[in-house]
Amino acid sequence: DFYMLHRYPATARPFYTMPCQMIPSTLLLRLLYAGEEILSGAQRIHEPHLLEEKAKEKGINPATIKDYIDSFKYGSYPHGGGGIGLERVVMLYCGLKNIRNASLFPRDPKSLLPDSTPLLAWQCSYYYY
Numbered sequence: 001d002f003y004m005l006h007r008y009p010a011t012a013r014p015f016y017t018m019p020c021q022m023i024p025s026t027l028l029l030r031l032l033y034a035g036e037e038i039l040s041g042a043q044r045i046h047e048p049h050l051l052e053e054k055a056k057e058k059g060i061n062p063a064t065i066k067d068y069i070d071s072f073k074y075g076s077y078p079h080g081g082g083g084i085g086l087e088r089v090v091m092l093y094c095g096l097k098n099i100r101n102a103s104l105f106p107r108d109p110k111s112l113l114p115d116s117t118p119l120l121a122w123q124c125s126y127y128y129y
Contacts, residue, residue, distance in 0.1 A: 001032075001033065001034055001035060002031070002032070002033050003031075003032050004029065004030065004031050004032070005028070005029070005030040005032070006028070006029055007020055007023065007025040007026065007027065007028060008025055008026050008028040008030075008042075009024075009025055009026070010024065010025060010026050013026045013028065013042070014058075015045075015051070015054040015055045015057065015058040015060060016044050016045050016051060016054070017042050017043070017044065017045070018042070018043040018044060018045050018046075018078075018080075019045075019050075019054075026042065027042060027043040027080075028040075028041070028042040028043075029041050029042070029082070033089070033092055034092045036088060036092055037085070037088075038084060038085055038088055038089050038092070039082060039083070039084045039085070040082060040083060041080055041081060041082020041083070042080055042081070042082070043078060043079070043080040044079055044080055044081065046072055046076040046077065046078055046079060047072065048069050048070070048072045048073050051068075051069050051072065052069055055069075087099055087102040087103045088102070090102040
């Protein structure tokens with residue numbers, strides 16, 4: 001099962017996500033594999049007046065994000081961002097039962113503090129089966 005979601009309701013997205021011109025949604029992309037999201041990305045608003053309008057719609061006072069809005073006043077290219085969950089892809093591809101087994105430095109209740117030495121996946125894998 002590999003599928004893609006294209007566009008998403010504006011009510012479920014942050015104010016800075018670019019709205020779609022054709023239908024009431026936002027320009028968003030999600031890739032899913034085996035029922036799990038492995039990649040997410042969206043186009044961002046690059047027009048200051050639209051950013052201000054969308055912030056107001058979400059109940060955000062534009063004065064509190066003035067510097068962010070001002071950064072687009074001299075012009076900006078259409079842009080976006082995204083991320084892929086590499087450990088999630090490895091977990092699904094290898095058929096692992098827990099994402100900690102696909103992570104080089106998994107976090108668990110015994111390694112929550114930054115100064116503690118985390119257990120490697122092969123050291124603690126028996127906890128997760």
